[in-house]
Amino acid sequence: MICLAIEPFNELLFKNCYYNILFSILKYFNVSLEYFMSNTIFSYDFSRSDSSVSSYLDIKSESVLLNEMGVCECDTIIPTSMVQQYLLDKIQANQPVLVVFRRSNGSFDRYVLIIGCDGVVAEIIERKNPETLSYTRGVISVCEIIEHCDVARAGVIKCTSFMFSEPLVPLDDAISVCLANYSLSKTHVYSSLSRLSQFIADLKSSFTLGTFSIDMHVISVLNDVISNCRVRQSIFNVDGKYDDVLVILARITSNWCLARNFLLKYLLSKRKLDGYADLVRCLEAVYDDELLFFDLIYFGQ
Numbered sequence: 364m365i366c367l368a369i370e371p372f373n374e375l376l377f378k379n380c381y382y383n384i385l386f387s388i389l390k391y392f393n394v395s396l397e398y399f400m401s402n403t404i405f406s407y408d409f410s411r412s413d414s415s416v417s418s419y420l421d422i423k424s425e426s427v428l429l430n431e432m433g434v435c436e437c438d439t440i441i442p443t444s445m446v447q448q449y450l451l452d453k454i455q456a457n458q459p460v461l462v463v464f465r466r467s468n469g470s471f472d473r474y475v476l477i478i479g480c481d482g483v484v485a486e487i488i489e490r491k492n493p494e495t496l497s498y499t500r501g502v503i504s505v506c507e508i509i510e511h512c513d514v515a516r517a518g519v520i521k522c523t524s525f526m527f528s529e530p531l532v533p534l535d536d537a538i539s540v541c542l543a544n545y546s547l548s549k550t551h552v553y554s555s556l557s558r559l560s561q562f563i564a565d566l567k568s569s570f571t572l573g574t575f576s577i578d579m580h581v582i583s584v585l586n587d588v589i590s591n592c593r594v595r596q597s598i599f600n601v602d603g604k605y606d607d608v609l610v611i612l613a614r615i616t617s618n619w620c621l622a623r624n625f626l627l628k629y630l631l632s633k634r635k636l637d638g639y640a641d642l643v644r645c646l647e648a649v650y651d652d653e654l655l656f657f658d659l660i661y662f663g664q
Contacts, residue, residue, distance in 0.1 A: 364479050364480065364481040364484065364486065365451075365454050365455055365479060365480065365481070366454075366478060366479030366486050367391065367454060367457065367459055367478045367479060368391065369387050369388065369390075369391040369459060369476070369478045369488065370387060370390070370391075371383075371387060371488050371497075371498035371499055371500060372384075372386040372387040372390060372498060373496055373497055373498055374597075375590060375593050375594060375597060376496055376590040377400055377403075377590070377594055378403070378419060380473070380474060380490060380493075381474055383490070383496070383498055384461060384474045384476045384488065384498075386399075387476060387488055387498070388434075388459055388476070388525050389432075389434065391459070392433070392434060392525075392527040394432045394433065394434060394527070395432075395534070395537055396597075397537035397538075397597060397598045397601075398432065398534060398536075398537040398540060399428060399429075399432065400537075400594055400597065400598055401537045401538070401540040401541035401544060401598050402421055402422050402423055402425075402428050402540070402544065403419050403420065403421050403422075404419070404420040404422070404544060404545065404548045404551060404552065405418070405419060405591040405594070405595070406418045406419075406420065406551055406552065406554070406555030406558075407555045407556075407558050407559040407562070407588075408555070408558060409558055409561075409562045418555070420548055420551050422544045422547060422548070431530060431532075431534065432530055432534065433527055433528050433529050433530040433531075434525060434526075434527055435525070435526045435527075435528070436523055436524070436525050436526075437523065437524050437525075437526070438521060438522075438523050439521070439522050439523075439524065440519050440520075440521055441519060441520055441521075441522050442518060442519055443509045443513055443518050443519060443520060444518075446505060446508070446509055446520060446522075447480075447482045447483070447505050448482075449522065450477060450480040450482075450485060450505065451480055451481075451482055453522075453524045454477070454478070454479060454480050456526070457526075457527075458524045458525055458526045459476055459477065459478050459524070459525050460476070460477040460522050460523065460524050460525075461474060461475070461476055461477075461522070461523040461524075461525070462474075462475050462477065462508060462511075462512050462520065462521070462522055462523075463475070463512065463521070464489075464511040464512065465511065465512065465514045466514070467514055468514075469514055469515060472511070473489060473490060473491075473493070474489070474490075475487050475488070475489045475503075475508070475511075476488040476489070477508070478500075480505065482505070483504060483505060484502055484503070484504055484505065485502070485503055485504070485505055485508060486500060486501070486502055487500070487501050487502070487503055488500055488501075489501060508520075536601075537598055537601070538598070538599065538601060538604075538605070541598050541599075542660065545657075545660050545661070546661070549661070552657060553657075556650070556653055556654065556657070559649070559650055559653065560650055562646075563643065563646045563647060563650060566642075566643070566646065567643055570639050570643075575639075577626055577629065577630050578630070579630070581626060582623060582626065582627050582630065585619060585622065585623040585626070586623065588619055589616060589619050589620060589623065592612065592615055592616040592619060593616060595612050596609060596612045596613065596616065599612065607659065608656065608659055608660075611652050611655055611656045611659070612656065614648065614652050615649050615652045615653065615656070618645040618646070618648045618649045618652070619645075619649060621641075621645045622642055622645045622646055622649075625641065625642045625645070626642070
């Protein structure tokens, strides 16, 4: 079997599970994940209709960004009778292939990256358990791939292949891009901080009025926030030049972790919420450090 030396990416979560697949490809092509992530400005948004606390502002479209980095993605509709040959051709050309597995009702199930094929069997990278971040290698028949992708039995499946060529122009380092994008996004950033401040005020009020409540969705939301904090740490973790920034970001991450653990303990114990002042202190410390972080970014102080 011809197999590309692509490894599962499990180091952090960026936005959603698609990017763990994409980052496996980018690492294989030896392009900067930090450069890609620096295109996105994360903000707090507690009023989204989907109840998510995360909001993302992409400075450039991802297709433009990938092209700048020398990565070309190509969507192709393939007749099921030609899938075996298509996969063989793409793997031989050093092009991994992404497909979407679907449930019997046609809804999304999971992303699967095909990294090897002999015409009958394929080697893949996938996340079988949606509750974990663990992506692993596996083996599956090409017939099974077709069955999982063409649940409507339309006789075709959609495949996305990825090809790498050297960038046409030299790329700036990820930090320079990140700082420039923050400068372009000051309104977005300060709106985010305002929403965080209001969230803390509303939380304190709910404690006072006795209206505080929580469910597992809140814990999931905080997991998302913590993942985004770790993305910021990854971007600035270069050559020891931004140790002061990393200290602040580490405190922000740590306090969000403490807040999540506090709320999870309360949720699982089903007891009256005691010591909520500690929770408020964690969140107020997050807000203060977010202000400090952006003071350093914008004013160098």
